[in-house]
Amino acid sequence: MSTTAVTVRVPAKVNVRLAVGAARPDGFHDLANVFLAVSLYDEITVTPADTLRITCSGPDADQVPLDATNLAARAAVRLAERHGVAPGVHIHIAKDIPVAGGMAGGSADGAGALLACDALWRTGASREELLEICAELGSDVPFSLVGGAALGTGRGERLTPLEVGGTFHWVFAVADGGLSTPAVYAEFDRLTAGADVPAPAASPALLDALRTGDAGALAGALANDLQPAALSLRPSLAGTLAAGTAAGALAGLVSGSGPTTAFLVKDEEAAHTVAGALLASGTCRTARPAMSPAPGATLLGR
Ligand code: C5P
Numbered sequence: 001m002s003t004t005a006v007t008v009r010v011p012a013k014v015n016v017r018l019a020v021g022a023a024r025p026d027g028f029h030d031l032a033n034v035f036l037a038v039s040l041y042d043e044i045t046v047t048p049a050d051t052l053r054i055t056c057s058g059p060d061a062d063q064v065p066l067d068a069t070n071l072a073a074r075a076a077v078r079l080a081e082r083h084g085v086a087p088g089v090h091i092h093i094a095k096d097i098p099v100a101g102g103m104a105g106g107s108a109d110g111a112g113a114l115l116a117c118d119a120l121w122r123t124g125a126s127r128e129e130l131l132e133i134c135a136e137l138g139s140d141v142p143f144s145l146v147g148g149a150a151l152g153t154g155r156g157e158r159l160t161p162l163e164v165g166g167t168f169h170w171v172f173a174v175a176d177g178g179l180s181t182p183a184v185y186a187e188f189d190r191l192t193a194g195a196d197v198p199a200p201a202a203s204p205a206l207l208d209a210l211r212t213g214d215a216g217a218l219a220g221a222l223a224n225d226l227q228p229a230a231l232s233l234r235p236s237l238a239g240t241l242a243a244g245t246a247a248g249a250l251a252g253l254v255s256g257s258g259p260t261t262a263f264l265v266k267d268e269e270a271a272h273t274v275a276g277a278l279l280a281s282g283t284c285r286t287a288r289p290a291m292s293p294a295p296g297a298t299l300l301g302r
Contacts, residue, residue: 006119007045010112011037011147011294012103013140014170014255014262016210016218019200020225023189028139032200033152034162034210035143037294038170042097042105044072044112046120049090052076058095063178071110071137076117078133083123091116100178102230102256104140108297111144115297131159140256147296149210151202164293166213169267171249171274173240173284175259179233184257187229200225219250219264230258237261240283247277 013035021030054073056064064070068077072091080087091113097105111134118125125133134141139156149162209217231237237254240261244252248270249263261284265271271289278287 005045005047006116007043007300008112008116008297009041009043009300010108010144010297012040012097012105012108012290013037013143014103014172014292015224016222017202017206018224018226018256019202020188020197021200022192022197028155029185029188030154030200031152031156032202033156034149034202034206035140035152036149036164036168036210036292037143037147037296038103038172038290038292039294040097040103040172040288040290041294042108042112043094043300044109044116045092045094046076046113046116047090048120049088052087052089052091054091054093056093056095060099061095063099064093064095071106071141072113074137075110075114075133078136079114079117079121079123079125082129082133083121083125085121085123089117089120098172098174098260100180101174101260102179102254102258103172103260104144104256107138107140108144110134110137110141111297115145115299119299145297148293162207163211164213165211168213168215168218168292169265169271170290170292171244171263171265171271171278172255172288172290173244173261173263173278174286174288175234175237175240175261176285177259179230179257179259181257184226184229184233187232188226191228191232215250215264215266222251222253222264224253224256226257227254230254234259236283240278243281243283244274244278247274247281249274
């Protein structure tokens with residue numbers, strides 16, 4: 001029987017440490033980026049079609065580009081080119097990850113479409129080749145494929161897996177509208193102009209907290225060098241951060257380039273309390289409890 005549909009589930013991420021170095025000659029920044037995959041997922045379903053076509057469903061579907069710029073489309077085209085396959089495929093994205101929120105939703109769709117097309121077309125790409133294509137697509141895409149927890153160096157695409165000794169509970173406060181990642185990095189450059197930006201590094205305390213599964217210790221070690229830039233572009237996020245910590249979160253920070261804010265909480269019960277308080281505060285559009293680590297891109301069936 002020929003394959004008619006393949007579905008892949010891909011997680012969102014939060015950066016528990018995003019250390020940003022000075023701008024490089026190519027415009028990117030060297031990072032020490034500690035990624036943690038979280039249990040908010042997009043599902044990518046691919047089916048054979050005459051031409052490449054993308055559709056998207058979910059509450060924020062209208063904000064997702066359905067043209068060739070979508071990372072899912074770019075992933076399919078890259079894989080097809082490398083293997084001499086016609087990229088005739090219908091890619092459907094069932095979107096649950098906040099759009100342009102700093103949670104790697106676009107990257108997740110790129111990694112998901114790549115894995116799904118590889119299965120649909122039986123191209124049999126090796127893990128190394130898939131990771132190479134992911135790195136070509138974007139700095140966060142390799143992590144979406146791999147999931148779990150990892151340290152990303154270079155521009156974030158060179159991954160070293162990290163051990164996680166327990167389950168961490170989070171609440172993600174989703175803001176109205178997105179923030180452009182290049183704009184946030186440009187604001188980082190503006191805010192640090194003339195300053196001596198140190199080489200990025202992950203702290204031993206943070207890596208220990210992950211290894212031991214100690215939420216209290218992780219709360220003390222969370223840090224995002226892009227946070228001042230995101231707050232500068234979106235000052236209202238300070239109110240969201242204050243509301244989450246006032247509601248009992250162990251700590252809060254901007255997720256990646258924002259504007260989603262992430263709150264680490266003690267347990268599942270605290271997640272529901274903090275999510276309710278964040279919603280009631282009126283400082284965010286929605287508040288989503290989630291857990292980490294979560295697995296990377298996973299084939300669900302065909
Ligand atoms: O790699 P990706 O396409 O996700 O990057 C989007 C933008 O974010 C880049 O064009 C760049 O402006 C910025 N960026 C950066 N340094 C990184 C990763 C991303 O400056 N390490």
